[in-house]
Amino acid sequence: MRVVMSVDIEGATGVVSNKETSEGAFDYERARRYLTHDVNAAIEGAVEGGATRIVLHDTHGLNYRSILLEELNPAAEVVRGTPILFFEDLRPEFDACFLVGAHSSPGTPGVLSHLYTSAFREVRVNGVPVGEGQVTAAMAGQLGIPTVLVTGDDVVAREMRSVIPDIEVAEVKRAIHRYAAACLPLEKTGPLIRAAAKRAVQKARQVQPFTYRGPADVELDLHNPYYDAAIARLVPGVSAKGWATLHYRASDAMDVYRFLTLGLYLVNSPLLPNW
Secondary structure, eight states: OEEEEEEOSTTSTTOOSGGGTSTTSTTHHHHHHHHHHHHHHHHHHHHHHTOSEEEEEEOSTTTOOOSOGGGSOTTEEEEOSSSOOSOSSOOTTOSEEEEEEEOOOTTSSSTTOOBSBTTEEEEEETTEEOOHHHHHHHHHHHTTOOEEEEEEEHHHHHHHHHHOTTOEEEEEEEEEETTEEEEOOHHHHHHHHHHHHHHHHHTGGGSOOOOOOSOEEEEEEESSHHHHHHHHTTSTTEEEETTTEEEEEESSHHHHHHHHHHHHHHHTOTTSOOO
16 A cells, blocks of 8 residues: 655644744744654554555645654655645555645635635636645546545545545644634644544545546636736636636646646746735
8 A cells, every 4th residue: 555645734733823834934943843743643544554655745835845854754755845736746656645734725714724825815626616635636536546634624624525525534723713723732633643544544445536527627816816817818728707817728637736836836926016
């Protein structure tokens, strides 16, 4: 049983603030320890459940290295570097996917909810609002890999259960609003994640992969619409619905990911006005 993990930081134990999620921020180093703790618990549970190979993708930020390599369980390998977004070089050789430290979609009351960037106000695939969890799971699902575990707050847990009913969840905090949560201590979240990861591996072959079949209509609402949308419309296949929404007809889940990644780079271009 081979497990691939997509690892983010906003859904880690105790993390509730932007002061914990940016390099150089006041509590970023502390948050890295919390995240590495959660990842190690998931690794331990996966091994107990029968995993023979574990590869995690350190995906927070375009070029962050959030996992503390010196504290990581040696049963896992790490994909890190730049740019790392959800997955790099994902292959169909894996049997199960974990989402560790996940957060909910933009506009929801989940802790630090967003998709890629605060410049994206909402993203919809076939009319349904989505977050990073759904897009990541769909990428894995296109390769036949079921997403079997998510760790994070209660909001992302509900989101992922809505598309993958059999997914195992480990709720490490209960969201009060976007910047506050009732957080379980590390001593409780470790066993919680480990047990969920073990169950997830053991049931992986019974979980159906989730993905987007056939052409998918992607709509991207922008916070800074006038300039961003005007530039994005120059890309072949991208159209604008008014000045606030971009539309793209994606061929599959990987194409959804490519379009959103393009949008991320466009809205962060230094050539765009920032006022």
